[in-house]
Amino acid sequence: MLVLDRRQTAAALRPDAVLDAVGRALVAVAREEVSAPPRIAALTPTGLLGAMPGWVPGLGAAAKLVTVTADPGHPGRGFHRGLVALFDEHDGRALALVDGEPLTEVRTAAVATRGALALAVRPGLGRVAVIGTGAQARAQLALLAAVLPGARVTVAGRDPERARAAAALFPGARVAPGIEDAVRAADVVFCCTGATAPVVRREWLAPGTHVSSVGGSQGPELDAATVRDALLFAEWPGAAASPPPAGAHELQDLAPGRPLTLLGSVLDGTRPGRDGDTDALTVFKSTGHAALDVAAVRVAYEVAVEQGWGVRVDL
Structure with a gap:
């Protein structure tokens, strides 16, 4: 071995x-x-x-x-x-x-990026906000620098010094003064936090924004209004059908019949993603698999x- x-x-x-x-x-x-x-x-x-x-x-x-x-x-x-x-x-x-x-860090960043590439409106992702300054956010920034160096990236977190250190992993990335500022200006949001309560709010998200949320093991990263209004995507049905820690906090208690599309079905062309709707809000919620x-x-x-x-x- x-x-x-x-x-x-x-x-x-x-x-x-x-x-x-x-x-x-x-x-x-x-x-x-x-x-x-x-x-x-x-x-x-x-x-x-x-x-x-x-x-x-x-x-x-x-x-x-x-x-x-x-x-x-x-x-x-x-x-x-x-x-x-x-x-x-x-x-x-x-x-x-x-x-x-x-x-775990690299495969999680890769699946979040897969979700964004499949569901974002703009080729190359456009304006990207990475929310978080810990290990997963740093892995996301490093992967984006390797595979999408032309993206316009902004980093935001609670600690400005840690945000500046994380931003250095993507050449040319800027540091936002706060999470709301970063999210409001973004076409794609990568949410990579250890949140126990929502850090992204629906009113901050512009029409057509895509959100890849990979954190929140201890609680939701996204507020209920974001989940309510978005087209929802996940790696597997258990993201909604199973309770945490297997399932996602955000996807518990979805309304009966609420669609949850598997990202793999979008990648192989079996199911549509945003299906041409450039104003739709899309959320890929990763629980790991x-x-x-x-x-x-x-x-x-x-x-x-x-x-x-x-x-x-x-x-």
């Missing part, structure tokens, strides 16, 4: 390859080709330990163990740490063990083998 440390894992997660792989995984989810039970979690006094196994045809089987804990020194912030193991889908051999933290971990760890494994990275152990 190949073992990659944090630095090697991060280096092996090539943004363009992960973007392609998560797209493939999303389509497989929408076609019901994957096997991935809902995420389970053991709750602790400071957070949770979650388990996410999955299999995607052609990519393999993988399992992630992840801890989500609060940062006692910084209220409202937290940590996501873990491990991801990849297994051969044919004979069950353990192929790789990698650091789950950079893998084991198929995305399978996709990302497969990329990391193949790149590491190609480059000769990592340590081989007999397990």
